[in-house]
Amino acid sequence: MKTNLILTIFIITVFLITGTSSFGFTKSGNQTNAKGEGNIPKYGNWKNFTVADGLPGNKAYAVRVDGDRVLVGTHEGLAVYEDDKWTTYTTEDGIAHNGIIAIDVSELTGDVWLGTMGGLTRWSGGVFESFTQLNSGMPNNLIYSVVCDGKDVWIATGGGAGKYDTYSKEWDIFTEQNAPMHEPWTYSVCAGDNKVWIAAWGGGVIEYNNKTKHFRDYVDPDGNMEIDLFPDDGVVHDITTAVSWSNGILWVATYFGLSRYDGVHWKGYFDHDSGLASNFINFVRAVGDYAYLCTDQGLSVTDGESWVTYVRNENNHDGKVIITTGEQKSEKKLSPSISHNFVIGVDVKDDVIWVATSYGLSRGERIN
């Protein structure tokens, strides 16, 4: 009994000294943040999920918060987390393919749309209905991204972008034949401000105006150079991997850095001149004024000026959080850290963040 009391006092003392808890960041830790980082959200109390916790597979491609439940696209099917329980849905339930790469939820109807490696699936009223390139006008079965824009559902596929009108049930296909793309391979699509943006492999960003039904493109003024010759002159590279729009800002992810576009000016960010975890960015999601960046070396969050990056140690489940504002950089220990550094998907709702990685799913809570 006495031993336990001593141990408890020791743990509390260590906690007070380090300013971190073994369960993650705390709000008190936030007080030591670098100056100028503003209100950029910071997350701690990470909890990781793997197959051992109920996920159908460890490789998680996408995550989406849908009300009280969390939808996770894995290589082994759709995992749904609700009431602290995981439920898995697969091709046996009607999903087009178990490899689920993208998820979106229609604000209009509440339907869930799943972009998979073998087609597009609508989950409505508990029933899965699948569209493929064989049974519908959908461009291609390999779907990297899906977004609901009112009554339309847009997808980015290996064979062009597609727009499905849920009212008329008609598909439109956009490729290099009818849109300013370099080739039909598209990686990401997002919507906002009555426009749709498509990340087109080798073609930069394609903007579709819902009013005029016309396209325009944004390409790297430096051409195919792998360095950004003239900074902030446009999208940093033509090989774009993801786009996300929020609050008037378009964020463009590439494998060579990040771009931010406010409708007039472009700004580029790289790992060597910002707090970006890596130039190799798999995915970006913009929520409010912040962009959440999924890279091959961790997760970064930014408002365009300050950065918070979460990285996991190579040899254990701990890691660190790196806070960068201008030239100032600070690091803190994180225990546990995110599930894996190869981050593929992210979603944020209220004060909770969910992170899909190549080995497991992570849940963090906002601590500031």
Place this chain on the structure above:
Amino acid sequence: MNTSRIKLIIVGVVIIILGLLIYFPGRKLARGHVNYMTAVEGHPLLCTNCHLYMLAEGPIAKMVNKDYYSPFNLAVSNDGSQLYVVAQDAGELLIIDAINNKVQKHIQVGNHPHSIVLTTDGKKVFISNQWSDNISVVDLPSGIVTDTLKTGNGPSGITLSKDEKYLYVVNTFGSDLTVIDLIKKQEVKRLPAGFDPTGISISPNGEKVYVSSRRAHVVPYGEPIITDIMELDATKNQISEVHGMLDAYLMENISFTPSGDLALISLIRPKSLVPMVQVERGWMMNHGFGVIEQKENGRIIQLLIDEPNSYYSDPYDIIVSKDGKKAFISSSAVNTISVIDIDALRKVLDEYTEKELDFYANDLAFSKNYIIKRIPTGSCPKGLALSPNGSRLYVAEQLDDKIGVIDTKTLEPIARLDLGGPKRITVARRGRQVFSNASGTFQNQYTCYTCHPDNHEDGLVYNMAGKDMGRNVTNTQSLREINGTAPFKWNGKNQTVYKQDGMRFSTVLTRTEAFSFPDLDALVSYILTGIKNPPNLLYNPTGELTASQQRGKEIFERKVDNFGNEIPENGRCVTCHPAPYFSNFQFEDVGSLSESDDTIKFDTPHLNNIFTSAPYLHDGKAKTLEEIWTLYGGQDQHGYVNDMTKMDLNDLVNYLKSLRSAKYESKKEKVLNASSR
């Protein structure tokens, strides 16, 4: 005898000889012609049967035919003094003085109106116009259509939210549900709602809306069918669940008990998994209702209204009495209302397990446990409505232009209100009655309408049980505007509808006496003159093709492929599918034969309104138009397509979806629109 008289006699004799010379060979020729057309030798030689009663257009056709009202659905005013009757064929709302049996007002609404709902204050009705894609809002005191609200494609069943802020509209052709904000007076949401839905009902507490489908999901032949009931959370206007009704389809209508403990759905249980020779074993179509228990873990079960040796086919409407004690189902094909004792039904539900009830879903004798009365009606009873005090049940007798009145206490018919339609029953009208009546089938088991709902097709694949069981299964074909599309059947063996519906029909399908010649004449007359294609408002409302459809038309008519090579004539779409019916009515092998098919060629089908006829190909193996080529196109056997991109195929499919009634096609238009590609 003078010379002139002799001349007169000679002339007379010559005329008689000539007359005889003409009469006997002429009669022989006529006999041969009629025998060929009817495929029997005994049909009376009446030229008028075909050459008068099968005229669909023109002044003579107008003289021969009549315009009927064909009441389809109805509502009752809050004080019970008036009926609001949807007259489908007239496109009118009829306001009837229910006490004095007098039509007070004719109000023109949209094309082919379907359903009606009355506001709580009784001052306004909403009417769905199925062939106009809109809702007519009628102010009852003034009798004026005050608004027309846009919907999806083919609006049918409608209901109001409990607070009457929203109008829910089932879009049958679009297979979705439109949510109209009645303050904004516009559609704010469109949700998927099964396949070919019509029925809709809101729970008494206003929290839940059910939408029942008519068509089943397309499944390969041999697999059990499932038809959807969509459940809407009316507090969020979002779909909360989709219930699958196994082995059933054609769920026309749905209704809650006043206490909200049960939802009842009219339905048909087709036995399409077995050859149709089973018909004399009571094994082609069964008719009944579904029950969805509203308690937690509530069951979905099915019960029959049929009984041994007697069927109550084509159940349409279902409605529960105000006191919740009885439910009424209109069986359109047998002119009967079946009455269900709800307490007896509850007892059955309490006593039996789901497994046991699943067994009794096929038991013709089980209906004695809850069916307490069969009430006769006029021809083709459709929509039902109760008076506000529940003492009267009103029945829309579609093919008699009357409203039947039934005393809900004695369960006896007490009156029939005449809508004032034509008194003369034309041949085509008689044919429609034959078409919709089950008396021509074994023990009233089904009608033409059963497999051809809305005169179209039910989307199922049947084994018509020819000489080889389990072979040559075929998908039901539409009957819309088939005049001019001979031959008939997938194998084209029937040169006329007479042959199709004559003796072979009774031998193969109805398993009872063949239609009498007058009935057969009438039936053929109706099929060839009275069945129209709905306008293609979804894909071609004006006749002006979209850019994609225009590109598709060029592909349809092209002579050269994408590489500049000439396409062989038999590889061009337009060769076998020329306007106006988009068929050359020749036999072709397009590589679609299945292992279970005999080696035959198929009659080239016409393509007008083809977008409504999924699944495709003779055995329904192609779920969508795309699959005709992506899965079953083979080595360019069904047209030259393997050079096409996915975008080209989409354009072609979009063009095919734009095809409308043949009446819009003309040789002149064909020449003007001919592609230069």
